[in-house]
Amino acid sequence: MLYSVIVVMSAMLGLVFILRGPSFFFYVAIILLLIYLLVHAKHFRVNGMIAVLVFSLYAGFAWIAESSNTTHLKAGEQQIEGHIHSLVKIDGDAIALKVKSVHGEILQLHGFIESEQQQAQLKQLLPGDRCIFTATLSPPSSPTNFYQFNYKQYLYQQQIHWVLTPELQKLNCVRSEKSLFYRLQTFRAHQIKRIEELVHPDASGIIIALVFGERMYVEQDVLEAYQRLGIIHLLAVSGLHVGLIIAAMYGLFIRIGLTRERTLESLCLFLPLYIIIAGAAPSVIRASLMTLIVMVFLRFKWNIPPLFAIAIVFLVYLALNPYALFQLGFQLSFLVSFSLLVSAEVINKRYSSWLAKLVAVTILAQLVSLPLLLNHFYQFSLLTLLVNILYIPFISFIVLPLSFLGVLMQNVIPIELNLPIQLVTVLIPPVHHGLVQLDAIELFNLITGKPHSIPFILYFLVTLIGLLVGESGKDRWWIVPLVGYAMVAGVQWTVPIWTKEAIVTMLDVGQGDSFVIELPRRGEVYVIDTGGTIRFNQGEEWRLRQSNYDVGREVVLSYLKAKGIRRIDKLILTHGHMDHIGGAIALVGEVAIDQLLYSAGEVEGEFEKLLLRELQHKGTEIIFVKKGNRWTSYGSQFAVLSPQGHEQGLNDRSIVLYADIEGVSFLFTGDLEEEGERRLLNTYPDLSVDVLKIAHHGSKTSTTDNFLLQLQPSFGLISAGRNNRFNHPHIEVTERLDEQHVKIIRTDKHGAIQLYVKNGSMKMHATEYKKAE
Incomplete structure (x- = not known):
């Protein structure tokens, strides 16, 4: 076992050194390996030489892998010839598969099926079929939200550098002589x-x-x-x-x-x-x-x-x-x-x-896997052990x-x-x-949040100590890991308490809005809008997908869980359009929601009624707010400036929220349009702000010259989808912002953004997507 541990740890360190570079975890692992070698000091010289040799060997393997992980293709529209290299996965009107080009490069295909007849034809495709694709090659995107799954890195680790988007009506495939690999894949299909x-x-x-x-x-x-x-x-x-x-x-x-x-x-x-x-x-x-x-x-x-x-x-x-x-x-x-x-x-x-x-085996498996599972899924169920014992x-x-x-x-x-x-x-x-x-x-x-570096390492140390105590034969050995996990979880959960800044996060929910406000020491948490996936052409049965992407679940809820946020003090839904409230249904039953603030006026939409019923059923207090509602919390002031309660259109019925957070003023405007802006200026002629959430995703029907001249914001936050069908933000709006010297931060170009606010100053943290720009 001695040599197995030394060789395995050295191999992993050699790979990490080349593929990821030195990091906190790398140095911790080096220290642990040195301690292990010193414990067996009698053979320190021989063991040390083995560790160095294996480290060097696997660093070499990593270097070779990195050197060969390249592409010879270029982005843009082109014809690609190759073989279908994987199972053809069709889910409603979506198709996904891997293609191996005639030059040996693997490409990831994602396509949109246009008709039921086309779907039936695509279902006949098999691994090994030779095809000519008229398609667009584009590089995979970096994560646009914090804690988001890194799809670009995932593909890179499979030596895939391109996403292939085909014109399926021009697809030309024929059966061809297949290798043993493709014959087995065809049998499987x-x-x-x-x-x-x-x-x-x-x-x-x-x-x-x-x-x-x-x-x-x-x-x-x-x-x-x-x-x-x-x-x-x-x-x-x-x-x-x-x-x-x-x-x-x-x-x-x-x-x-x-x-x-x-x-x-x-x-x-x-x-x-x-x-x-x-x-x-x-x-x-x-x-x-x-x-x-x-x-x-x-x-x-x-x-x-x-x-x-x-x-x-x-x-x-x-x-x-x-x-x-x-x-x-x-x-x-x-x-x-x-x-x-x-x-x-x-x-x-x-x-x-x-x-x-x-x-015993189930407990052991759960103990050793728990840190990794928490690091990826941010939660665990107290029923896990019982369910495993029954279901295994x-x-x-x-x-x-x-x-x-x-x-x-x-x-x-x-x-x-x-x-x-x-x-x-x-x-x-x-x-x-x-x-x-x-x-x-x-x-x-139980939502735990993504473990920080120290708690993550402590989870593994507690697991190791628990296993050693268990192997020693002591009675009630399980108390040690149980108490250890409770203590580490306590450390993890108290991390937000030491955060003195307020954090305002603009999430990238595509063509929609969603903001998360954490007051200092996480005194209270507010969520303003939740985005929402607007689906087109979903009436036909053949288009229905088994695994639909839901922005509320995949982005908003995932972010809250990663942060360890188990309770929302105020869920503020500015108005009843799906791109602002559609994702809220994913939060119901997953995190506790104390209050829902909804704009005053008649609730007309069926989804609005369903959502309010579900929240009420879960015990959420529903408050219809309008101009004049205000509150103070942890030194920050909040005031509802609009609606007045008699507006006709949903956009102008948007909740407009003014917030003074740690000495920095924000104005969240929903989808307020020109008429609503004019009314706001007349009601509050002295209003000015530091940070303005640009209304209606940058539509030209909002953010007028007069509005900007009075507010004089330093920053403008725009939440809009990439290549959206509405062409938001409109060029007229961005030109107005530039003329007023407003620094523009937009999700379609920069991804999600976190603003750390303290004592009148503000620092911006960006996602990997922004850093890759």
């Missing part, structure tokens, strides 16, 4: 399509996920429940899956008369093929290669320590694909497997019953075998007589319904 068409949607998704490693067919609410309840790993092809398959095949081959040696050789040939069929995710590769190494050693009757096998797979995997080190699936797969192997002997000695062993045996020993048997039988007998598939169809719907209901219980869902 045919089997998935057959299950999708013949099996009820309630059961087909989980069968496809368990057998073929593809989750996109699982219903969105069910998938989210699996994720939040901490059992998403059950939908990944793992070591247990591979073990069950190999054990079944081993028994079958022996029974039909193959010798032990021929059986092991056959399985060794089968496993690489299975990796492709099952989707080649990190967990599949790790489990299959470990099994392959074990079978090779069994074939030649060599003894192999389990830790040696996993270390070999880990090192070979990273040598071939250094970027895998930064993938969550890879990290979880190897971290949990390593921990279970190290602790297996202790668990087997201490616990005799299978239930006790299951509980159900999925692994009932649903998984039935799914495999059902898939093997589907090409032989009619679906009506396929008993395993029929059993899954009966068992899964009530189980998934129960999961969704459990996930909806707000009491058990």
Whole structure:
């Protein structure tokens, strides 16, 4: 184990040094490795030389990977010839797949389907088909919001540099001679399509996920429940899956008369093929290669320590694909497997019953994976342990075998007589319904926020100490990690209390508005508007998508969770247009909302009525506000300047909020138009502000010369979508702002922006998107 730890840590440090550069975590890891070497000081010189050599070797692998990760293509419209390189994923009127050009470069295709006939034609495409695409190549965007998933980096780590947007009506594809890889992918695609068409949607998704490693067919609410309840790993092809398959095949081959040696050789040939069929995710590769190494050693009757096998797979995997080190699936797969192997002997000695062993293994897996999960998902469920104990045996020993048997039988007998598939169809719907209901219980869902550097490291140290105490054989060992986690969580949760500045964040919600205001020491949190996805041409059934993008969930809620914001003191929805209130429904039941401030006037829209009913049902106090409403909190003053309550149009009914935050004045204007601006100037002739939220996304019907001349803002915040169909912000508006020497900050060019405000001064923090400009 000594050499395994030294080699593995040194390899990771060598990769990180080249691929990410020195950082806080890098230096902490260096210190931990040195401490480990000093603990074993008897062999310090030899161990140190091994560490340096491995570090240098893997730094070399990383350098080679970076040097070769280049593109020879250029942006713009062009014709691309290549092969379909992945499963064709069609969801309503959206299509996504990977293309391998004739020059060997991988491209990510995203397209919009224009007709039902076109959708039917695209469903016939298969991996390996040779196509000519008339398309536009564009580089992937950097994250435009804080804590956002970095899609550009994700593609880069797969050596993908371009997003291909095709003119699908001009697509020309033909069948071609296929390699073994494409034949296996075609087989996989045919089997998935057959299950999708013949099996009820309630059961087909989980069968496809368990057998073929593809989750996109699982219903969105069910998938989210699996994720939040901490059992998403059950939908990944793992070591247990591979073990069950190999054990079944081993028994079958022996029974039909193959010798032990021929059986092991056959399985060794089968496993690489299975990796492709099952989707080649990190967990599949790790489990299959470990099994392959074990079978090779069994074939030649060599003894192999389990830790040696996993270390070999880990090192070979990273040598071939250094970027895998930064993938969550890879990290979880190897971290949990390593921990279970190290602790297996202790668990087997201490616990005799299978239930006790299951509980122990589940607790261990949850402990070691928790820091990584919190770092990516910002929350965990108190029901996770219980749900894992119940669902691991159900999925692994009932649903998984039935799914495999059902898939093997589907090409032989009619679906009506396929008993395993029929059993899954009966068992899964009530189980998934129960999961969704459990996930909806707000009491058990705990938002922690994204751990800062120190708490993140402390979580791992607490886990390590807890495991060492557990292996020592002491009674009630679980108290140590439990208390440790509580203390670290306390540190994490108190970080905002020490933040003396107020933080005003303009989120990038596309063509919409959303602002988050955190008063000093997070005394109170206000959210002004929530954006909203306006959908066009969604009336036809074939266009409906299973996984719709929702800006409220993906941007606003995600940001709040990453910040550890569990309560909104005031949700201020300026008016009833979808691009301002559409995302609010995603917040209901996810974070507590004390008050809703809504503009005075008649509530007419069906969505408005639904939203207000849902908020009221959750206990939110609903206040219809107009000119004259004001309040003070933590030294900041807020006043509603409009509406007066008799405006006809929704835009001029917008809540106009004046805020003096830490000595800096803001004016949030919703979609106020020229008439509303004129009325505001007449009512408040001495009004001036430091920061103006430009009304109506920069429409030319707002932000008049007179309005700017009186307010004299230093900064203008514009929230507008990139390449939006309304051409916001209008050039006349930006010219007026320039003439008045107003510094323009706009989401379509700069992404989200944070303004840190303290004692009359203001500092701006930008996303990676702005930094890349």
